[in-house]
Amino acid sequence: MSQENAEFSTEIVERGVENSGPNAGSLSFSVRVRPRLPDFLSSVNLKYVKLGYGYLISHRLYLLLAPPLLAALITRFGKLTWEDLCDNCGLTEALFISGLLCLMLYFYIDSTPRSTYLLDFSCFRPSNEYKISKAEFIELAKKSGNFNDTAIEIQERVLKKSGIGDETYMPKGVFRPGYRTSLKDGRQEASMVMFGAVKDLLAATKVKPKDIRILIVNCGILNTTPSLSSMIINHFKMRHDIQSFNLGGMGCAAGITAIDLAKDLLDAYPSSYALVVSTEAVSYTWYSGNDTDMLLPNCFFRMGAAAIMLSNFRLDRWRAKYELKQLVRTHKGMDNKSYQSIRLKEDSEGRKGISVSKDVIEVGGNALKDNITTLGPLVLPVSEQFHFFTNLVFRRKKTKPYIPDYKLAFEHVCIVATSKKVLDEVQKNLELMEEYMEASRKTLERFGNTSSSSNWYELAYLEFEERVKKGDRVCQIAAGSGFMCNSVVWKALKNVGRPNQSPWIQEDNES
Structure with a gap:
């Protein structure tokens, strides 16, 4: 039996002495099959590998995408002072950009699943x-x-x-x-x-x-x-x-x-x-x-x-x-x-x-x-x-x-x-x-x-x-x-x- 299919072990069981027939006086044996765990090393089901990566992507995608976007915005506007924003954009635009950044930060924190x-x-x-x-x-x-x-x-x-x-x-x-x-x-x-x-x-x-x-x-x-x-x-x-x-x-x-x-x-x-x-x-x-x-x-x-x-x-x-x-x-x-x-x-x-x-x-x-x-x-x-x-x-x-x-x-x-x-x-x-x-x-x-x-x-x-x-x-x-x-x-x-x-x-x- 190959290792790939070796999911069962066998044991020899003594059944007794035969008292008649051509084999009189001899012991008879039977083989009993005992179930075992499958050999984990023999094969890999790619369906379950794909399922694992599916969980990883669906549950962690926000961690991969949100930080780079947030970092780009901070890099673009982080060095600007309030005066720069007012001079370049005007008061209304400056308030809008600041509010947008705060709103994005809030939604990111709020959408991040709470730890258990x-x-x-x-x-x-x-x-x-x-x-x-x-x-x-x-x-x-x-x-x-x-x-x-x-x-x-x-x-x-x-x-x-x-x-x-x-x-x-x-x-x-x-x-x-x-x-x-x-x-x-x-x-x-x-x-x-x-x-x-x-x-x-x-x-x-x-x-x-x-x-x-x-x-x-x-x-x-x-x-x-x-x-x-x-x-x-x-x-x-x-x-x-x-x-x-x-x-x-x-x-x-x-x-x-x-x-x-x-x-x-x-x-x-x-x-x-x-x-x-x-x-x-x-x-x-x-x-x-x-x-x-x-x-x-x-x-x-x-x-x-x-x-x-x-x-x-x-x-x-x-x-x-x-x-x-x-x-x-x-x-x-x-x-x-x-x-x-x-x-x-x-x-x-x-x-x-x-x-x-x-x-x-x-x-x-x-x-x-x-x-x-x-x-x-x-x-x-x-x-x-x-x-x-x-x-x-x-x-x-x-x-x-x-x-x-x-x-x-x-x-x-x-x-x-x-x-x-x-x-x-x-x-x-x-x-x-x-x-x-x-x-x-x-x-x-x-x-x-x-x-x-x-x-x-x-x-x-x-x-x-x-x-x-x-x-x-x-x-x-x-x-x-x-x-x-x-x-x-x-x-x-x-x-x-x-x-x-x-x-x-x-x-x-x-x-």
């Missing part, structure tokens, strides 16, 4: 009563009587190779005999993690609830009436004209989608605060049946939530931690395999759960490849882009195209902590050093997969370790159902020291 600043964020850490080890997970699953022996064996095997540690958090009520998901359990869990994260964030930023103009909440499976965003508005008594939104069904990628929506709304509402809350209710995603493809989320999903405060006040630049630089969203929903790779369904007994297709790694790899191909022109140094294009134009047909070194574009990478296997494949295909993967691996081990909030636990880890320095660029990457892959790039506006409130502080004290 990340003031601060918080990640919720449940109390120790929710801690669960892998051994306790299996023990409770056995005692619940909800799973047969095969389902227990599958979950035990998956947990062993998952990369998840023994101090993650989950509601142990899901192990009740005959447990079925209920709105009551989902609401209780969601309110605990969301309210806790928002409370910590408001204390850190000193922003009053009534000063928040925009609220966006994302949760993949749990969608209640009233909505989760309404729960927050009611609990914190926010303003009556708040712009509130509730996103669902997008999985781990929804957190970055919510950031993109918040940015667009901030552009529409100058001088405003936007609060984004990302979470997933484990008690509402839990599956208590025995279908193999629906058991995987049980093993990975854990409790968690993140609250993020964004602002477009110009003066907030001096107290903000980060500035949003680029955001790219890639959707593969037009492809049936991608569309059906992750979906909510019911098994033959009516038990609801998330079904994960065996194609999800291949699908996710293709989405990630397309996303970073689009992101490249927005973040890569000019030298890398020049090298890429010259190689693309002059290379021979049978040679691989040059893939830019994305490590030159970011100092830190936060890849959503889904599973050890996925992180291994991403590291291999993007040729990332272990230091780029540390935040994702540590988050997966300590907190498990907290879905759309995972990226923020990873950034919290980098801050806790005091890795983020002024000018550093942080890239968050997340994929989710649909199928979609999103990425966002933040630039640190200052050296980010160890925060007073961090989900990682307890781990430091215990060690």
Whole structure:
């Protein structure tokens, strides 16, 4: 099999001893094909390269054209004094030219998009009563009587190779005999993690609830009436004209989608605060049946939530931690395999759960490849882009195209902590050093997969370790159902020291 088509790995499985026929007494083997990420180095889709440059031109054209025009006018009239203008043009013409210059300067400043600043964020850490080890997970699953022996064996095997540690958090009520998901359990869990994260964030930023103009909440499976965003508005008594939104069904990628929506709304509402809350209710995603493809989320999903405060006040630049630089969203929903790779369904007994297709790694790899191909022109140094294009134009047909070194574009990478296997494949295909993967691996081990909030636990880890320095660029990457892959790039506006409130502080004290 050629390297270009090597999207699957094989493993030999011993099936047993044949007791009859001409080959009696011999062992028989079968070949099992395991999906892998596509080889990123084998091909480049120019459609996504063009899309990236399209974003660059459409969003930055004013930066290229306006300054030269303004500089030309200033050069032409800047040396003239008021007396020169009056002598040469007359008072009326002088006032007209001065007013025209001021009007052009005003329109340039006003048309320049306001920056979106990340003031601060918080990640919720449940109390120790929710801690669960892998051994306790299996023990409770056995005692619940909800799973047969095969389902227990599958979950035990998956947990062993998952990369998840023994101090993650989950509601142990899901192990009740005959447990079925209920709105009551989902609401209780969601309110605990969301309210806790928002409370910590408001204390850190000193922003009053009534000063928040925009609220966006994302949760993949749990969608209640009233909505989760309404729960927050009611609990914190926010303003009556708040712009509130509730996103669902997008999985781990929804957190970055919510950031993109918040940015667009901030552009529409100058001088405003936007609060984004990302979470997933484990008690509402839990599956208590025995279908193999629906058991995987049980093993990975854990409790968690993140609250993020964004602002477009110009003066907030001096107290903000980060500035949003680029955001790219890639959707593969037009492809049936991608569309059906992750979906909510019911098994033959009516038990609801998330079904994960065996194609999800291949699908996710293709989405990630397309996303970073689009992101490249927005973040890569000019030298890398020049090298890429010259190689693309002059290379021979049978040679691989040059893939830019994305490590030159970011100092830190936060890849959503889904599973050890996925992180291994991403590291291999993007040729990332272990230091780029540390935040994702540590988050997966300590907190498990907290879905759309995972990226923020990873950034919290980098801050806790005091890795983020002024000018550093942080890239968050997340994929989710649909199928979609999103990425966002933040630039640190200052050296980010160890925060007073961090989900990682307890781990430091215990060690």
